[in-house]
Amino acid sequence: MVLATHEEVRIHGTKSWWRQFIAMTRKEFIVLTRYKFSFILSFVQVMVIMFVFTAAAMVLAPPDKESYGAGIMFYSFILFMFFSTALWDIGNSLREEQYQGTLESLFMSPISYFSTLVSRILSNVIWTSLNVIIAFLFMSLVFGQLPVQNVLLGMIVLILSLFVCFGFSFGFAGLALQYKESMNTLTNFLQFAFMIVCAMFFPFSALPDIVLIISRLIPLSYCVDLFRSTMIGTAPELLSYELEFGIVAFFACILPFVGISFFRRTVTHARKRGTLAEY
Numbered sequence: 399m400v401l402a403t404h405e406e407v408r409i410h411g412t413k414s415w416w417r418q419f420i421a422m423t424r425k426e427f428i429v430l431t432r433y434k435f436s437f438i439l440s441f442v443q444v445m446v447i448m449f450v451f452t453a454a455a456m457v458l459a460p461p462d463k464e465s466y467g468a469g470i471m472f473y474s475f476i477l478f479m480f481f482s483t484a485l486w487d488i489g490n491s492l493r494e495e496q497y498q499g500t501l502e503s504l505f506m507s508p509i510s511y512f513s514t515l516v517s518r519i520l521s522n523v524i525w526t527s528l529n530v531i532i533a534f535l536f537m538s539l540v541f542g543q544l545p546v547q548n549v550l551l552g553m554i555v556l557i558l559s560l561f562v563c564f565g566f567s568f569g570f571a572g573l574a575l576q577y578k579e580s581m582n583t584l585t586n587f588l589q590f591a592f593m594i595v596c597a598m599f600f601p602f603s604a605l606p607d608i609v610l611i612i613s614r615l616i617p618l619s620y621c622v623d624l625f626r627s628t629m630i631g632t633a634p635e636l637l638s639y640e641l642e643f644g645i646v647a648f649f650a651c652i653l654p655f656v657g658i659s660f661f662r663r664t665v666t667h668a669r670k671r672g673t674l675a676e677y
Contacts, residue, residue: 422517444529445536448475469545472537473626474598476530480560481592481618483522484567485585488515492571515571515661519564547631555628555643558650559621565653566618572657572664596622602635617649 538544570585577584592598595612596619597605605613613619614636624642627634634642 418514418517422514423520440525441529441532444479444533448472448533448537449540468537469630470601470626471599472534472544473629474622475533476556477559477563477618477622477625478593478598479526479529480523481563481566482589483526484519484560484563485570485589488518488522488564488567488571492518492574515568515658519567523560545630548628552625552629555621555625555646558646559618559625561650562617562621562646562653565649565655565657568654568657569660572661575668576664592616592618595619598622617645617653620645 534544573584595605595609596616597613602610602613602619602623620636620642623634623636624639624646628639633639636642637645
């Protein structure tokens with residue numbers, strides 16, 4: 399009998415992971431684009447929302463700061479879209495699998511939980527990125543050139559912020575399997591709370607002092623502040639560039655591992671209790 403070497407086992411495991419990842423990503427794209435009218439309408443919806451919010455920001459801003467107000471609104475909305483997508487779609491897609499009766503067979507098979515979540519992330523990131531590009535072109539056409547500074551650094555900050563967002567989403571995916579339908583209420587509440595506390599649609603200076611203290615304790619606040627100040631070309635409101643970048647990079651490295659660890663424990667607990675098939 400010939401025993402496989404450690405290297406052969408590692409290569410086989412890597413190939414298996416990629417096959418799982420590609421298959422599940424393909425499935426997510428098929429689901430996402432299954433209904434063409436709904437898929438196209440989602441882009442129109444984003445443009446309408448951006449138009450309303452940006453127009454309000456420009457009307458309420460002082461005459462000499464209309465461009466600044468539009469930039470605050472647009473770049474904040476970008477992070478809000480990614481955060482909302484991460485918060486809702488990943489957990490909801492698992493709940494949909496549970497509703498359809500396929501989640502139990504999926505997680506009882508020897509698959510990588512990480513590839514399951516990452517495949518759902520990839521389709522959502524691509525869909526949201528297309529929305530952002532179309533919204534940017536639409537806003538530039540309607541309102542004129544938006545303030546764009548430090549694009550390369552802004553993209554780095556955005557990528558790090560996405561890791562922070564998806565770290566949250568991994569944990570919420572685990573909670574969705576544990577608390578099921580009651581998670582809808584909690585997700586709605588937290589989405590609204592983060593929108594206010596993290597000052598996603600207005601400057602941090604507009605927050606009351608007590609709320610600002612809470613805001614400084616949430617990593618997402620530094621993502622919002624750093625990203626939009628980098629893209630607009632102004633100084634961050636909460637801390638210096640260096641400190642905020644360090645905080646965002648630190649949580650971008652930590653939160654995904656914390657989230658996936660929590661998700662693994664939740665799935666293991668559900669498998670032991672036999673509740674994966676319960677809707």
